[in-house]
Amino acid sequence: MDLLNALVAFANFVFVPAVAYGAQLALGALGVTLIYGILRFSNFAHGDTMAFGAMCTILVTWGLQSWGISAGPLPTALLALPVGIAVTALFLMATDRAVYRFYRKTRAAPVILTMASLGVMFVMNGIVRFIIGVEDINFADGARFLIGAREFREATGLDEGLAIRSTQAITVVVAAVAMALLFWFLNRTRTGKSMRAFADNEDLALLSGINPGRVVMVTWLIVAALATTAGVLYGLDKSFKAFTYFQLLLPIFASAVVGGLGSPIGAVAGGFVIAFSEVGVTYAWKKVAGYVMPENLQPDGLAQLLSTDYKIAVSFAILVLVLLFRPTGLFRGKSV
Amino acid sequence: MKRILLATVASAALAGTAGAEDVKLGVIFGFTGPLESITPTMAESAELAMSEVAASGAFLGGSTVTPVRADSTCVDATAATAAAERLVSAEGVKAIIGADCSGVTSAILQNVSRPNGIVQISPSSTSPGLSQVEDDGLFFRTAPSDARQGQVMADIISERGITSAAVTYTNNDYGNGLANSFAEAFRAKGGEVTMQAAHDDGKADYSAEIAALSSAGGEILVVAGYVDQGGRGIVQGALDTGAFDTFFFPDGMYGDTLLNAFGSDLEGSFGDLPAAEGDNAALFQQIASDAGFDGTSSYAGESYDAAALVLLAMQAAGSSDPAQFKDRMFDVANAPGEQIHPGELDKALRLLSEGQDIDYVGATGVELIEPGESQGTFREYNIVDGAYETIGFR
Numbered sequence: 001m002d003l004l005n006a007l008v009a010f011a012n013f014v015f016v017p018a019v020a021y022g023a024q025l026a027l028g029a030l031g032v033t034l035i036y037g038i039l040r041f042s043n044f045a046h047g048d049t050m051a052f053g054a055m056c057t058i059l060v061t062w063g064l065q066s067w068g069i070s071a072g073p074l075p076t077a078l079l080a081l082p083v084g085i086a087v088t089a090l091f092l093m094a095t096d097r098a099v100y101r102f103y104r105k106t107r108a109a110p111v112i113l114t115m116a117s118l119g120v121m122f123v124m125n126g127i128v129r130f131i132i133g134v135e136d137i138n139f140a141d142g143a144r145f146l147i148g149a150r151e152f153r154e155a156t157g158l159d160e161g162l163a164i165r166s167t168q169a170i171t172v173v174v175a176a177v178a179m180a181l182l183f184w185f186l187n188r189t190r191t192g193k194s195m196r197a198f199a200d201n202e203d204l205a206l207l208s209g210i211n212p213g214r215v216v217m218v219t220w221l222i223v224a225a226l227a228t229t230a231g232v233l234y235g236l237d238k239s240f241k242a243f244t245y246f247q248l249l250l251p252i253f254a255s256a257v258v259g260g261l262g263s264p265i266g267a268v269a270g271g272f273v274i275a276f277s278e279v280g281v282t283y284a285w286k287k288v289a290g291y292v293m294p295e296n297l298q299p300d301g302l303a304q305l306l307s308t309d310y311k312i313a314v315s316f317a318i319l320v321l322v323l324l325f326r327p328t329g330l331f332r333g334k335s336v
Numbered sequence: 337m338k339r340i341l342l343a344t345v346a347s348a349a350l351a352g353t354a355g356a357e358d359v360k361l362g363v364i365f366g367f368t369g370p371l372e373s374i375t376p377t378m379a380e381s382a383e384l385a386m387s388e389v390a391a392s393g394a395f396l397g398g399s400t401v402t403p404v405r406a407d408s409t410c411v412d413a414t415a416a417t418a419a420a421e422r423l424v425s426a427e428g429v430k431a432i433i434g435a436d437c438s439g440v441t442s443a444i445l446q447n448v449s450r451p452n453g454i455v456q457i458s459p460s461s462t463s464p465g466l467s468q469v470e471d472d473g474l475f476f477r478t479a480p481s482d483a484r485q486g487q488v489m490a491d492i493i494s495e496r497g498i499t500s501a502a503v504t505y506t507n508n509d510y511g512n513g514l515a516n517s518f519a520e521a522f523r524a525k526g527g528e529v530t531m532q533a534a535h536d537d538g539k540a541d542y543s544a545e546i547a548a549l550s551s552a553g554g555e556i557l558v559v560a561g562y563v564d565q566g567g568r569g570i571v572q573g574a575l576d577t578g579a580f581d582t583f584f585f586p587d588g589m590y591g592d593t594l595l596n597a598f599g600s601d602l603e604g605s606f607g608d609l610p611a612a613e614g615d616n617a618a619l620f621q622q623i624a625s626d627a628g629f630d631g632t633s634s635y636a637g638e639s640y641d642a643a644a645l646v647l648l649a650m651q652a653a654g655s656s657d658p659a660q661f662k663d664r665m666f667d668v669a670n671a672p673g674e675q676i677h678p679g680e681l682d683k684a685l686r687l688l689s690e691g692q693d694i695d696y697v698g699a700t701g702v703e704l705i706e707p708g709e710s711q712g713t714f715r716e717y718n719i720v721d722g723a724y725e726t727i728g729f730r
Contacts, residue, residue: 013550135564136568138597238540239568239572247538282544284547302548
């Protein structure tokens with residue numbers, strides 16, 4: 001019984017939140033890593049692309065709600081997601097046409113493209129704030145919990161509760177589906193293969209007749225889909241606030257770099273590494289130890305490795321270690 | 337502004353007796369910077385008290401009062417010091433109303449007010465550190481120190497029979513100071529603080545903080561944060577995981593957005609915020625809305641009271657010399673004497689000139705305690721059926 005309690009406490013406070021957060025980071029990191037691999041620059045505007053996509057989806061969600069359309073127990077935002085993705089894709093392609101294409105044509109150094117993306121980030125920042133404002137927006141509807149902490153306690157008779165929010169479950173399921181689709185697309189379809197060829201060696205790809213314009217367009221399409229999905233899932237799970245999305249950029253980049261920039265599987269792994277280290281290393285083990293250990297061995301203090309103030313430092317320490325000992329990342333991405 | 341000028345001109349024309357002068361008061365708030373949304377109202381409130389005094393014609397033998405505004409920026413101590421220096425050397429102000437944020441208030445006090453012997457009174461600096469600074473008896477504030485709020489929080493919580501609490505605070509001077517003063521007061525009452533963990537505002541995820549706080553345990557969670565920032569994320573995480581059901585919310589967590597977001601989930605939680613008791617707040621709102629601004633805005637009442645206290649102390653001392661009237665601040669603010677409510681400055685001035693005692697109550701129920709700060713009244717509330725329900729004042 002005590003062991004069960006310990007497991008449930010661990011699952012409730014570390015495993016479940018970290019898995020959901022990791023899935024959100026992984027989706028974001030996939031977008032970053034695709035742009036890095038195929039278009040060859042670090043896209044600083046990615047956090048704000050997520051905000052833009054989430055904003056479009058929220059606006060459509062409000063529209064659907066006012067017409068009385070809902071998805072039953074699922075959040076209405078999932079119905080609005082395809083529209084959000086379409087608008088974001090158009091927006092990204094317009095940005096590419098207006099900004100990035102020029103630098104690609106002149107074969108500018110990656111750092112110039114990166115700086116251009118910084119400018120795009122500020123513009124997107126402004127657009128999102130101008131349209132939807134700076135306040136917290138809660139747009140999740142439908143059933144909030146798959147299992148509530150109180151119900152779980154009553155049903156199982158354990159002291160510890162386990163809560164799984166429906167948004168957490170949706171996040172993991174949608175993220176898994178999105179990743180599966182992406183891997184299938186990259187490995188099995190003709191366009192996906194041509195994108196990988198383009199990423200590996202641009203000149204050779206051009207010689208073998210791959211249309212670069214098409215590759216770039218498809219890349220932005222996929223990035224729009226990933227970023228909007230990540231943004232909406234994050235917003236459903238927590239809430240939408242333009243400033244927080246900008247802050248998400250740091251852990252997302254950390255995930256992509258830890259996994260290996262340019263490697264999709266690395267981005268997914270990196271997302272979970274960062275999420276678990278943020279939540280796990282700063283966890284106070286007192287409660288779990290209290291269930292598992294015999295009375296006389298129980299810790300007096302909180303049994304916490306590091307104060308939660310340092311949780312960001314933890315992910316960056318991992319980042320530094322990875323760059324020192326394995327500069328290409330866990331899954332051999334491109335060297336940075 | 338026009339109204340004030342008119343009043344000043346009118347009273348100057350009426351009076352004109354011997355010894356009448358034009359008393360200038362500096363109004364230094366962060367008109368640019370993080371508090372720019374509330375400072376215009378604070379300044380208007382202070383200037384309302386000044387125009388009321390000037391219009392009465394009873395102030396220091398018919399003297400007039402002129403406000404001079406300056407920008408404290410709230411965050412830049414150098415800019416604030418330069419602005420205050422200008423008020424003193426170029427404008428010749430007799431007292432400074434301000435500043436707004438604790439950091440710049442302290443900088444102005446040490447660099448300008450003390451060297452020049454000018455009385456300074458802040459309506460909104462709540463840092464406990466300001467209670468300990470060297471001030472030569474020149475510094476006052478109509479806002480209570482956060483040290484006092486920590487005490488009040490400990491009283492409220494322990495009187496409900498709660499003996500252990502976990503504390504999370506926003507990672508800045510306000511959050512840290514409040515959390516420390518609460519923890520100290522609560523331990524002194526025999527309570528146990530299981531953990532004091534900081535949270536940063538605007539972060540993507542608060543699972544780690546919630547996990548640690550839950551492990552530490554405690555009957556309630558005290559959230560010394562901001563309602564529109566990380567505090568909200570913490571409450572959401574704690575409710576979702578079932579880590580805590582009952583919360584205590586200090587002043588920064590008071591707001592309708594909290595109720596709208598969580599509603600019935602907060603049933604049974606409670607909190608406090610600085611608030612005036614009784615009809616004075618309503619009375620002040622009345623005269624404020626007549627003057628064309630919102631008297632319920634943050635620190636509006638405190639600003640009115642700050643300016644009024646300075647002017648009444650001058651009247652009591654019969655002089656606008658800071659060295660003379662600084663010692664009369666306590667006399668006019670506290671009992672004994674006739675109680676003075678908002679809008680009765682005229683009456684107060686006449687009573688003082690007849691040599692009678694007054695007890696200035698003002699918009700916020702001012703009661704000065706050593707070393708020259710408002711004791712402060714706090715409203716204790718419960719959250720019942722998704723709404724705030726006042727329990728009492730302390």
